[in-house]
Structures are given as C-alpha cells and as structure tokens.
Amino acid sequence: MEGLKDLLDARITETVATTRDGNGESNAAPMGLVRDGDVYARLWEGSTTLENVRATNQVVVNFTRDPVVYVETAMDDGSGFVVDGRLRDADGWIRCDAESVEEKRDEVTRWRLTERERNVEERILPTHSRGFASVIEATVHATRLSFKPELRELYEHHIDVARKCGGEREREAVDRLVEHVEG
Numbered sequence: 556m557e558g559l560k561d562l563l564d565a566r567i568t569e570t571v572a573t574t575r576d577g578n579g580e581s582n583a584a585p586m587g588l589v590r591d592g593d594v595y596a597r598l599w600e601g602s603t604t605l606e607n608v609r610a611t612n613q614v615v616v617n618f619t620r621d622p623v624v625y626v627e628t629a630m631d632d633g634s635g636f637v638v639d640g641r642l643r644d645a646d647g648w649i650r651c652d653a654e655s656v657e658e659k660r661d662e663v664t665r666w667r668l669t670e671r672e673r674n675v676e677e678r679i680l681p682t683h684s685r686g687f688a689s690v691i692e693a694t695v696h697a698t699r700l701s702f703k704p705e706l707r708e709l710y711e712h713h714i715d716v717a718r719k720c721g722g723e724r725e726r727e728a729v730d731r732l733v734e735h736v737e738g
C-alpha cells in the first residue's frame with residue numbers, strides 16, 4: 556500500500572487532525588495535508604496540534620463532511636467531537652506516525668506522515684457543494700483575521716455563499732463561525 560497517497564489527489568487536502576498531549580488529553584483541529592512526493596502536515600507555531608505532535612509523534616487524520624466540525628475544531632479545542640482519539644462521526648480516519656523534517660519557513664514546521672492504520676466507515680457518492688467549500692474558506696480566513704485583517708472581505712463573501720448555497724448544516728456552521736468571530 557502506498558499509504559495515504561492513494562487517497563489524496565489534490566496538492567492540499569483539508570482534514571481534521573486529532574492528537575493527544577503527553578497526558579492523553581485530546582485535541583482536534585483542521586489540518587491541510589500536503590502531497591508533495593510524500594504526504595506532509597505543515598503546522599504553524601503556537602497551535603495545540605503542533606505541541607501534541609511534538610510530544611507524541613502521532614496524529615490521526617480524519618475525513619468528515621460535517622462543516623460544523625471544521626468550524627468548532629478551528630475556533631475551539633474540539634475535544635467534544637473526539638472519541639477514542641479520533642473524530643466521533645468521521646467517514647474515515649487514518650492513524651499516522653509523524654516525523655519532523657526540514658522546512659524553509661521559520662514559523663512553520665513540516666512533518667512527514669506515515670500511515671499505520673486505516674479505517675473507512677463510509678463510501679459515498681461524491682457531490683460538490685459551494686456552500687461546504689465556502690464554510691471551509693470562511694473558516695480558514697477566520698483563523699487568520701487577527702494577523703491579516705484584510706481577509707475580512709473574503710471571509711464575509713464566503714459566509715454569504717455558504718448561506719446561499721449550503722444546506723442546514725452549512726448555515727449552522729456559519730452561524731457558529733460568526734458567533735466565534737464577532738462574539
């Protein structure tokens with residue numbers, strides 16, 4: 556098995572990482588997987604995910620279609636969504652070892668991920684929703700607004716698209732996102 560790569564077509568695939576600290580406390584946060592020869596996570600200094608990966612060299616990569624999970628795990632610790640070290644309602648998850656490798660930028664760390672255990676719960680027909688995509692975009696921008704305020708216009712644009720094109724879960728996700736950002 557090629558390990559992870561056979562699942563990932565895009566250069567960057569959005570997932571939700573679940574990790575544990577040295578005492579076994581869980582954390583969840585969105586994480587883009589970079590396919591660049593091998594598969595890498597690039598983790599910015601300051602996140603709990605990075606702290607936990609440094610402590611354990613382990614990460615579980617979760618695949619979910621739930622936009623609310625992306626919002627809540629990005630804006631809060633997300634531990635309420637975690638069961639047995641993985642996302643409760645994930646369509647699938649992969650336990651990986653994470654090995655630190657060289658990265659050019661100072662504020663980012665790079666980790667090569669090696670698949671150890673794969674679980675696929677759901678096989679679904681692929682559909683594409685601009686609403687879901689816009690929740691992801693709005694959430695990425697929301698996590699950067701504090702140091703890049705010029706992203707606000709894009710953030711607001713994607714909130715509008717999510718409300719216009721998304722379903723109930725997308726509308727709930729953006730309502731929660733706006734509460735986190737404005738509240």
Ligand SMILES: Cc1cc2nc3c(=O)[nH]c(=O)nc-3n(C[C@H](O)[C@H](O)[C@H](O)COP(=O)(O)O)c2cc1C
Nearest residue numbers: 569584585586587597598599602603604629694695
């Ligand atoms: C779709 C999406 C993808 C993200 N990908 C990454 C990533 O690859 N690396 C990273 O350091 N932060 C990424 N972030 C931002 C983190 O998820 C965010 O900073 C989060 O608050 C970190 O939570 P933690 O402190 O619980 O780890 C992403 C956010 C979103 C919404």
